[in-house]
Amino acid sequence: MRNALSVVSECAPLIKTGGLADVAGALPAAMHRQGWHVTTLLPGYPKILAATGDAEAIEHYPSLFGGPARLLSARAAGLDLLILDAPHLYDRGGTIYLDVDGRDWPDNPERFAALSWTAAHYATTAPAATRPAVLHLHDWQAGLTPVYLNELAGTERPGTLFTIHNIGFHGLSDPERLASLRLPRRDFTLEGFEFYGKISALKAGLVFSDKLSTVSPQYAEELMEPEFGMGMDGVLRWRRNDITGILNGIDDTVWNPATDPVITRYKTPRGKARNKARLRRIFGLEPGDGPLAVIITRMTLQKGIDLLLEALSDFLAEGGQIAMLGSGDRRMELAWERAAAGSPSIGVRIGYDEELAHRMMAGGDAILVPSRFEPCGLTQLYGLRYGTIPVVARTGGLSDTVIHANEAAIRAGVATGIQFAPDSVEALRAALRQLSTFYRNEPLWQRLQRNAMAQAVDWDPSARQYAALYEEISATT
Numbered sequence: 001m002r003n004a005l006s007v008v009s010e011c012a013p014l015i016k017t018g019g020l021a022d023v024a025g026a027l028p029a030a031m032h033r034q035g036w037h038v039t040t041l042l043p044g045y046p047k048i049l050a051a052t053g054d055a056e057a058i059e060h061y062p063s064l065f066g067g068p069a070r071l072l073s074a075r076a077a078g079l080d081l082l083i084l085d086a087p088h089l090y091d092r093g094g095t096i097y098l099d100v101d102g103r104d105w106p107d108n109p110e111r112f113a114a115l116s117w118t119a120a121h122y123a124t125t126a127p128a129a130t131r132p133a134v135l136h137l138h139d140w141q142a143g144l145t146p147v148y149l150n151e152l153a154g155t156e157r158p159g160t161l162f163t164i165h166n167i168g169f170h171g172l173s174d175p176e177r178l179a180s181l182r183l184p185r186r187d188f189t190l191e192g193f194e195f196y197g198k199i200s201a202l203k204a205g206l207v208f209s210d211k212l213s214t215v216s217p218q219y220a221e222e223l224m225e226p227e228f229g230m231g232m233d234g235v236l237r238w239r240r241n242d243i244t245g246i247l248n249g250i251d252d253t254v255w256n257p258a259t260d261p262v263i264t265r266y267k268t269p270r271g272k273a274r275n276k277a278r279l280r281r282i283f284g285l286e287p288g289d290g291p292l293a294v295i296i297t298r299m300t301l302q303k304g305i306d307l308l309l310e311a312l313s314d315f316l317a318e319g320g321q322i323a324m325l326g327s328g329d330r331r332m333e334l335a336w337e338r339a340a341a342g343s344p345s346i347g348v349r350i351g352y353d354e355e356l357a358h359r360m361m362a363g364g365d366a367i368l369v370p371s372r373f374e375p376c377g378l379t380q381l382y383g384l385r386y387g388t389i390p391v392v393a394r395t396g397g398l399s400d401t402v403i404h405a406n407e408a409a410i411r412a413g414v415a416t417g418i419q420f421a422p423d424s425v426e427a428l429r430a431a432l433r434q435l436s437t438f439y440r441n442e443p444l445w446q447r448l449q450r451n452a453m454a455q456a457v458d459w460d461p462s463a464r465q466y467a468a469l470y471e472e473i474s475a476t477t
């Protein structure tokens with residue numbers, strides 16, 4: 001068994017704001033089956049420290065980016081953890097990224113520079129038995145790690161893999177902070193981590209890591225285009241030969257209709273009926289013979305739920321129903337609440353509710369994912385697993401994971417869902433029409449459901465790909 005260290009700012013079930021946490025939480029077990037022992041390095045947020053009572057201090061830092069800190073070793077939720085206990089950086093209210101007014105913490109650059117520095121320090125000083133051969137770095141919060149590694153490592157150093165989950169956050173700070181961030185001025189260049197006059201932790205990760213990956217093959221291509229690269233497309237074209245797209249999987253112990261403790265469990269699509277009736281009751285929707293489509297999402301422009309509001313009328317008029325669970329942008333929340341108040345066929349819950357998400361997957365006929373861009377997307381994967389037909393925009397991981405029900409795919413018996421052109425109300429309207437038509441064609445619908453449930457959406461194929469990358473970078477360094 002070889003050692004790897006995953007460096008990440010959130011990790012399910014301990015602390016989660018999005019899909020990144022799901023990946024960080026599920027990958028270690030899957031990598032274990034590939035012969036890799038993955039330890040996860042996390043910031044010591046109060047929630048993490050509370051979940052890991054009996055942690056052992058393995059390192060003391062008298063002054064780490066403005067205050068004393070300790071590195072703790074612990075086990076929680078089936079994960080081997082290293083926790084950076086630095087109260088001056090992490091012991092506070094708000095969320096893990098934002099203050100109580102919803103603004104980025106002003107010291108976010110230092111908060112995550114400290115995490116990255118600790119990763120590099122640990123990787124170069126840990127006893128041989130536990131020293132990681134690979135550092136797996138996630139998003140900008142871990143981006144500075146290879147820069148610190150260049151400073152701290154001797155001839156022997158671990159391989160570095162940087163995974164892009166969200167290219168939208170660049171981890172920017174002013175160059176005046178070079179010294180306080182312990183960064184070498186010589187790398188503040190176009191070929192280094194300089195980005196339009198600022199320090200970018202994301203760019204540092206993209207430039208200085210041995211290999212790059214993102215969470216779907218399609219998104220890996222899209223990221224090299226200006227439309228999706230969010231300013232990093234040039235860097236990514238430059239690193240074209242080092243970037244791989246590896247799909248996320250889902251955690252079968254958490255998302256499995258045969259074992260899910262909060263639903264009426266089922267192994268075949270027939271078992272969905274009782275869950276559907278219950279879901280209608282939860283959302284105050286009348287019984288009927290049309291399809292019930294669900295959405296579980298952060299409410300942001302990325303997710304395209306504004307387009308959905310515009311495209312819904314025909315679907316509802318034909319007997320379709322919508323159950324929406326989400327939170328985020330206040331205006332979008334209000335728009336959906338208004339829509340629910342104006343139609344008996346729309347039910348809305350504003351908030352974050354893990355149990356309800358499971359009940360929606362079990363009770364829904366279809367899951368709608370109209371994203372403008374989507375690196376991988378998880379809810380369509382849960383949909384496949386639960387026989388809840390995904391209706392998805394043809395972008396990023398959505399196009400890699402759903403087989404569109406065109407004539408050929410239907411005839412070949414492989415279709416699992418519906419795809420439509422992204423960012424188009426008309427295309428979405430047509431996709432919803434298709435959903436209604438398919439739903440009323442019972443043999444076809446059952447076929448889609450069976451195909452969906454039979455699709456492999458677990459982590460093992462992806463873990464094998466990560467293992468191959470780990471091998472490659474640990475062998476060459």
Ligand code: ADP
Nearest residue numbers: 018019297298326351352353354357377378379
């Ligand atoms: P992103 O990471 O961009 O938010 P993903 O589809 O990759 O999108 O992952 C979102 C994750 O968060 C999924 O596990 C989804 O079920 C969950 N999620 C999103 N919004 C909610 C919500 N309001 N309540 C419960 N779970 C949610």
